[in-house]
Amino acid sequence: QLVQSGGGLVQTGGSLRLSCGASGFRFSSYGMSWVRQAPGKGLEWLSYISRSGTVKFYADSVKGRFTISRDLAKNSLSLQMSSLKADDTAVYYCARGLQDVGAANFDCWGQGTLVTVSS
Amino acid sequence: EIVLTQSPGTLSLSPGERATLFCRASQGVNSTYLAWYQQRPGQAPRLLIYGASKRATGIPDRFSGSGSGTDFSLTISRLEPEDFAVYCCQHYGSSQWTFGQGTKVEI
Numbered sequence: 001q002l003v004q005s006g007g008g009l010v011q012t013g014g015s016l017r018l019s020c021g022a023s024g025f026r027f028s029s030y031g032m033s034w035v036r037q038a039p040g041k042g043l044e045w046l047s048y049i050s051r052s053g054t055v056k057f058y059a060d061s062v063k064g065r066f067t068i069s070r071d072l073a074k075n076s077l078s079l080q081m082s083s084l085k086a087d088d089t090a091v092y093y094c095a096r097g098l099q100d101v102g103a104a105n106f107d108c109w110g111q112g113t114l115v116t117v118s119s
Numbered sequence: 120e121i122v123l124t125q126s127p128g129t130l131s132l133s134p135g136e137r138a139t140l141f142c143r144a145s146q147g148v149n150s151t152y153l154a155w156y157q158q159r160p161g162q163a164p165r166l167l168i169y170g171a172s173k174r175a176t177g178i179p180d181r182f183s184g185s186g187s188g189t190d191f192s193l194t195i196s197r198l199e200p201e202d203f204a205v206y207c208c209q210h211y212g213s214s215q216w217t218f219g220q221g222t223k224v225e226i
Contacts, residue, residue, distance in 0.1 A: 033216065043164065043207060045216035057214045093163055101169055104211030105154035107176075109163035
């Protein structure tokens with residue numbers, strides 16, 4: 001199970017931190033990602049972090065503004081977002097990578113949290 | 120960058136009918152990393168198919184996937200009321216994860 005927290009309303013240019021708590025599985029054995037969905041739009045992958053946390057990838061749309069991290073001791077995944085823009089308004093999901101395919105697909109999702117960026 | 124294009128945008132069918140959805144990649148992709156998800160309104164996506172044709176845990180056998188190279192499809196053999204939702208394909212390659220724009224299956 002993945003339970004998300006954080007999110008809410010933030011001003012343009014502001015920062016926000018999303019969290020995702022994992023339970024019911026060995027968190028350290030899975031690569032994890034963040035995915036978002038703008039209102040009425042499709043899914044957009046944002047960032048990936050490897051099992052150990054040493055490898056990270058980002059979509060061009062958030063590179064340099066968002067930082068993914070994980071705390072293996074707390075079974076927690078985070079997304080630090082800064083320099084937020086109106087285009088970042090979306091529901092944000094954390095997602096677990098399917099082990100069978102090396103985290104290429106996502107077999108468990110958080111409930112989603114809404115981030116609204118407004119001036 | 121690989122682009123996934125799904126068709127049709129909307130599929131209007133009745134319960135009990137067969138649904139076939141398509142996902143075309145802008146270039147050949149590794150089918151090992153091709154997945155399909157279902158998303159109901161207000162819910163998180165749910166993995167249906169991975170490896171182009173393997174059903175995820177707990178997915179009914181009325182869902183099936185096929186394809187290779189650039190062309191993939193998802194078939195729902197007999198639509199149940201709970202199957203009316205949005206479906207999207209997804210691929211991984213070169214450290215990037217890509218989603219299609221989705222197909223809505225409506226009554």
